[in-house]
Amino acid sequence: MKAVFAHLTGQNSRQGLWILPLIAGIVGFAWLAVSTDQFATPQNAKNLLAQAMPLIIVAIGQMMVVLLGGLDLSVGAVISFTTAILALDAPAAITIPAVFIAAIAIGFINGTTVTRLNVNPIIATLAMQMIIMGLTRLMRPVAGGEVPEVVKQLVSGAVFGVPFTVFWGLLVCLLAWKMLYGSRFGLHIFAIGGGIASGQSDAAHTFGIADKRTTLLAYIGCSCFAALAGIFLAGRIVSGDPNIGPPFTLDSVTAVAIGGTQLSGGVGSLHGTIIGALVLALLSNGMNLANVSAFVQTAIKGAVLLAVVAFQSRKKIGL
Amino acid sequence: MNIKIALSATLLFGTALSTPTFAEDVTLMEGIEPRTENNSVVEAGVYQSDAPWTIGMSHFGVNANTWTVQMAHESTAAAAADDRVENFILLDANIDQAKQVADIEDLIAQNVDLIIVTPLTPTSADAGIEAAVEAGIPVIVHTGLTETDAFTLEIQGGAQNFGRVMGEFLVDELGGKGDIWVLRGLPGHPEDINRYEGLLEAIEGTEINIVAEDVGAWQYDNGKKVCETFFLSNPSVDGIWSSGADMTRACVDVFKEFGAEIPPISGEGNNGFFGQWIEDGFASISAEYGPEQGAAGVRAAIALLEGQEMYKHYAYEPAGWDLDRVQDVYRSDLSANVWFPTSLSEERLQELYGN
Structure with missing residues (x-):
């Protein structure tokens, strides 16, 4: 029994707690399918996937940094900045590369500040968040503008009845899987994070791993995933908005935590993060369909986060 | 001959009784008037639907401040006051544009009879409004502008x-x-x-x-x-x-x-x-910018579902209040958090804001 509990709560596992949120998600899914007429419909499945997708994308990037014991509070600002760039009334051939150039630059500065200047990741990325939000409001003080048609089509289109959102999900998961589990970069992330979590921050470096370079690349990757989430959101709202990103900062950390990634670093998984983001989206969608009062929805979200995270010890989760 | 006269009289009387209310006759709230320029009419009966009704509302942020909380209460109270509204679904976007897009999608998925939207930004609800109208669901917009004019009716607070x-x-x-x-x-x-x-x-x-x-x-x-x-x-x-x-x-x-x-x-x-x-x-x-607009939105929704003729654009542009009027309205027995004008019942006011 103790062993089962330890497995469910992700104790002694490098992948962290992910089975429990998966079970919670399945139970919630089944309950909603039985209790509401509209939940188990193709239309709602499409809605749910589109609602979860930006959070899945940004949470995957956030997880890479969290695995290294870091945190990126600038992801929300990168999302807003991305939508503002895309709504500049310029061709997609210019704005989309510009979005990624900006994301790489932001990630590079974040990574350099953390690794070379030894600034605490929370402070470094919070400062960066303020800088980007300022620039975004300069570019687009008010929501509006038009994003290129191709971006809109890439998000809301479908091929043979299959929404493009499905392909977004497959592409992002494949990319993240390759980065984390199919490359040296991923191995190094877990090695560096494991060392940091056990109090030996230079352990990986001692074994010849380029820890600073890996950390720098993780921050760049995180910003690029946030930019990708921004492109998806711009396609959904068909405009630029300086205020659309910030809620994703906390939500991405929440999704990562729910998915079992420990904020102290070294422990976590891609599937856990995807489950975490899906559970959050399911919670929101499910409460809407179950007619849960708007006055209590936020409280329920908080309670679910507390319940899931409470299964991990404070020391292990890194808070 | 007498039969013909009686039939004609009955028909005339019947027609007079069944003629839908003219748009001018619908009062949404004191101070809200049909826009005088570039307005159009929503024809009578277009959105008529048999009761009971389910009305959905996508609120940009219920807990943004005390005004937005009261506006939500005004909406739910106005819906509860009419027995024909069987279900009033209030969704809170929590100042999150992406959530507002999702909320409107969820309301469409529930196939509600009508959706009321208070948009967070000029574009946050546009795609949702267009999708709802395309799905045959009438949309009322108030407490915020949209770039699209696909909505069925709007009350703009000037x-x-x-x-x-x-x-x-x-x-x-x-x-x-x-x-x-x-x-x-x-x-x-x-x-x-x-x-x-x-x-x-x-x-x-x-x-x-x-x-x-x-x-x-x-x-x-x-x-x-x-x-x-x-x-x-x-x-x-x-x-x-x-x-x-x-x-x-x-x-x-x-x-x-x-x-x-x-x-x-x-x-x-x-x-x-x-x-x-x-x-x-x-x-x-x-x-003046009363939270009663929440109730006005519900009143407009009910009028549309009843099949009444309505205008597409309503303006809410009242004059400012001076100290004399304020002294008449001020309630020392209520908390600082109540806003005017309000259509909440005395009982509800005391329940929510009584000192």
Whole structure:
């Protein structure tokens, strides 16, 4: 029994707690399918996937940094900045590369500040968040503008009845899987994070791993995933908005935590993060369909986060 | 012959009884009138639906401040007051544009009879409104602008008029010359943008200068912080244009705490501000923007579902309130958090806001 509990709560596992949120998600899914007429419909499945997708994308990037014991509070600002760039009334051939150039630059500065200047990741990325939000409001003080048609089509289109959102999900998961589990970069992330979590921050470096370079690349990757989430959101709202990103900062950390990634670093998984983001989206969608009062929805979200995270010890989760 | 006359009379009488109400006859709320220019009519019976009805509402942020909370209460109370509204689904976007898009999708998925939207930004609800209308669901928009005009009916609170009323008050009070502070609401929110536009319109061509401007998010604590910063930076100011909500009360408190004379300041129909205004007697005006708009949205929804003829555009551009009117409305037995005008019942007012 103790062993089962330890497995469910992700104790002694490098992948962290992910089975429990998966079970919670399945139970919630089944309950909603039985209790509401509209939940188990193709239309709602499409809605749910589109609602979860930006959070899945940004949470995957956030997880890479969290695995290294870091945190990126600038992801929300990168999302807003991305939508503002895309709504500049310029061709997609210019704005989309510009979005990624900006994301790489932001990630590079974040990574350099953390690794070379030894600034605490929370402070470094919070400062960066303020800088980007300022620039975004300069570019687009008010929501509006038009994003290129191709971006809109890439998000809301479908091929043979299959929404493009499905392909977004497959592409992002494949990319993240390759980065984390199919490359040296991923191995190094877990090695560096494991060392940091056990109090030996230079352990990986001692074994010849380029820890600073890996950390720098993780921050760049995180910003690029946030930019990708921004492109998806711009396609959904068909405009630029300086205020659309910030809620994703906390939500991405929440999704990562729910998915079992420990904020102290070294422990976590891609599937856990995807489950975490899906559970959050399911919670929101499910409460809407179950007619849960708007006055209590936020409280329920908080309670679910507390319940899931409470299964991990404070020391292990890194808070 | 007699039979023919009787039949004709019956037909005429019957026609008179069954003729739908004309758009002019529908009162949504005192102060809300059909827009006089570029308006169109929603034909009678187009959205008629047999009761019971399910009405959905996508609110941009129920808990953004005390006004938005009350607007949500006004909406739910108006829906509860009509037995034909079987289900009123209120969804809170929580100041999150992506969530508002998702909320509208969820309401469409529930196949509600009508959707009321209070948009967070000028574009946050556009795609959802278009999708809902495409799915055959009528959409009512209020408390915020949209870029799309695909909605079925809108009630626009005349934010520009609101800001202009406040601005003109300052122009009069200062004799067209002086330095003012500007306290703005939520960045990017259409209401804030248009209120500010109204101010700029009012002071155009005068010698009134904006010497300090910042965002107080319509909240007491943020408004107080902004005012404290302005005061400590340079307390010499001739007037204050506050975009309303809880910020005016906060700014007046700052001047009282510093023992300084309160300059002319604009405000909004909040009970706490009214009490403060009556007690301290400073120069002010209360621009009207009542949370009762929430109830007006539901009344418009019911009228559409009843099949009544309605206008597409309604404007809410009342004059400002002076101290005499404020003294008539002020309720010392209610908390500072209640806003006027309201259509909440006395019982509900006491339940929610009773001291």
